Amino acid sequence: MGLRTLLVAAPLAPGRVEVSGAEAHHARDVLRLRPGDAVRLCDGAGRQGAGTVAEAAPGRLAVTLAEVETATPPSIAGLTIACALPKGERAADLVRMLTEIGVGALRPLVTARGERASAPERLARVAAEALKQCRRAHALILLPPLPVAALAADSGRLMVADPHGSPLRPGAPGPATVAIGPEGGFTEAELGTLLAAGAEPARLGPHVMRIETAAVCAAAACAAAWEHP
Amino acid sequence: MGLRTLLVAAPLAPGRVEVSGAEAHHARDVLRLRPGDAVRLCDGAGRQGAGTVAEAAPGRLAVTLAEVETATPPSIAGLTIACALPKGERAADLVRMLTEIGVGALRPLVTARGERASAPERLARVAAEALKQCRRAHALILLPPLPVAALAADSGRLMVADPHGSPLRPGAPGPATVAIGPEGGFTEAELGTLLAAGAEPARLGPHVMRIETAAVCAAAACAAAWEHP
Numbered sequence: 001m002g003l004r005t006l007l008v009a010a011p012l013a014p015g016r017v018e019v020s021g022a023e024a025h026h027a028r029d030v031l032r033l034r035p036g037d038a039v040r041l042c043d044g045a046g047r048q049g050a051g052t053v054a055e056a057a058p059g060r061l062a063v064t065l066a067e068v069e070t071a072t073p074p075s076i077a078g079l080t081i082a083c084a085l086p087k088g089e090r091a092a093d094l095v096r097m098l099t100e101i102g103v104g105a106l107r108p109l110v111t112a113r114g115e116r117a118s119a120p121e122r123l124a125r126v127a128a129e130a131l132k133q134c135r136r137a138h139a140l141i142l143l144p145p146l147p148v149a150a151l152a153a154d155s156g157r158l159m160v161a162d163p164h165g166s167p168l169r170p171g172a173p174g175p176a177t178v179a180i181g182p183e184g185g186f187t188e189a190e191l192g193t194l195l196a197a198g199a200e201p202a203r204l205g206p207h208v209m210r211i212e213t214a215a216v217c218a219a220a221a222c223a224a225a226w227e228h229p
Numbered sequence: 230m231g232l233r234t235l236l237v238a239a240p241l242a243p244g245r246v247e248v249s250g251a252e253a254h255h256a257r258d259v260l261r262l263r264p265g266d267a268v269r270l271c272d273g274a275g276r277q278g279a280g281t282v283a284e285a286a287p288g289r290l291a292v293t294l295a296e297v298e299t300a301t302p303p304s305i306a307g308l309t310i311a312c313a314l315p316k317g318e319r320a321a322d323l324v325r326m327l328t329e330i331g332v333g334a335l336r337p338l339v340t341a342r343g344e345r346a347s348a349p350e351r352l353a354r355v356a357a358e359a360l361k362q363c364r365r366a367h368a369l370i371l372l373p374p375l376p377v378a379a380l381a382a383d384s385g386r387l388m389v390a391d392p393h394g395s396p397l398r399p400g401a402p403g404p405a406t407v408a409i410g411p412e413g414g415f416t417e418a419e420l421g422t423l424l425a426a427g428a429e430p431a432r433l434g435p436h437v438m439r440i441e442t443a444a445v446c447a448a449a450a451c452a453a454a455w456e457h458p
Contacts, residue, residue: 074434076434076435089318093322096442097442099436100434101434101436101438101442101446102435102436133437134438135436135437136436167456168453205303205305205331205452206365208329208363208364209330210325210362213326213329216326216445217445217449217453219449220453223446223450224446224450224454225453228398
């Protein structure tokens with residue numbers, strides 16, 4: 001398993017680092033870290049390092065960091081998944097999997113047939129937890145929801161999951177966005193708006209996929225292709 | 230959504246088809262299908278067709294099929310995922326996603342650090358449900374569990390998820406197996422056994438992945454590559 005990871009908000013630098021709030025509580029009362037224990041810190045912006053707990057008071061933890069490394073984001077960090085969020089635990093699973101794969105950002109889409117996006121705080125907690133578990137250095141960016149028309153107006157390479165498209169061609173490493181519709185799919189109008197804006201229709205597989213399967217498939221296909229540019 | 234699908238055990242042929250057991254109960258009492266309703270039948274072995282309910286009695290449903298089509302399995306059906314099963318609902322999620330992607334078979338692996346594989350009947354029900362939802366024509370084959378050494382002795386192309394390997398190279402379409410270790414990974418001995426048997430070590434991404442994320446990533450990478458042979 002290696003060292004336990006704590007996620008801190010401020011940019012990391014060598015020396016004494018104060019951990020506060022829920023993360024300090026978690027470190028002291030759940031992980032039971034005590035002075036002298038080794039721990040890994042990460043700031044979610046690429047900086048991370050191993051250190052030693054110097055002090056563990058209720059709600060406050062101090063860690064001494066010897067050095068800080070700055071990680072280069074993997075090529076898959078250039079990918080944004082824009083999708084109608086599935087409900088409840090399925091949205092959490094989606095966030096966990098995209099974090100583990102290394103996708104850069106998740107953009108909830110507001111669609112005619114989709115559920116209303118919900119519980120952004122819960123998803124942020126899930127993303128933070130997954131980042132620590134999978135030892136990712138850069139946080140998955142949870143973007144604010146956007147209607148389909150606004151996404152289409154956005155610049156950059158855009159692919160849209162479409163069972164009538166040709167198989168997904170990841171092409172050169174990002175930046176790129178893959179848009180995925182809700183259960184029941186995009187409406188004809190929504191798909192038309194995306195295609196008119198230059199989105200490439202991409203088929204993700206031979207069968208109907210739920211949102212999270214489609215998102216993970218698109219991400220995994222890009223991750224694999226972009227590792228061999 | 231299209232037609233509701235019923236899964237029948239016997240090979241489908243045009244004419245009158247009797248549906249019995251849990252599927253007949255589901256059709257009549259949950260889907261509320263009645264004589265004259267259109268329905269889709271699938272036998273999980275590639276045969277499928279649209280028909281009309283001729284009779285709906287308690288625990289027994291008769292359907293008249295005009296014609297039966299036989300689907301060709303997609304290239305990703307050549308892939309077997311061999312993995313330590315995650316616990317509870319995560320194993321069900323894995324089965325759903327592999328079914329939607331089109332993977333041919335799931336082989337539970339008995340590993341030193343893994344959980345004991347459990348509830349095969351539950352996973353079979355999940356696979357059957359997912360097959361109907363995603364309109365897959367060939368059932369995901371749930372193979373019996375195998376220890377790592379027995380998998381290594383198996384013939385055929387074998388890849389093993391290994392963070393120290395080079396990025397996964399799907400190569401030509403199957404048959405192939407990707408082996409994925411439990412939380413905590415394969416032991417050195419298990420990995421050694423697989424590599425000695427010729428397994429190719431394959432890195433699935435830059436971060437630590439849970440079992441189901443690794444399985445889905447490997448499947449999606451093969452599915453994408455095998456669509457463009």
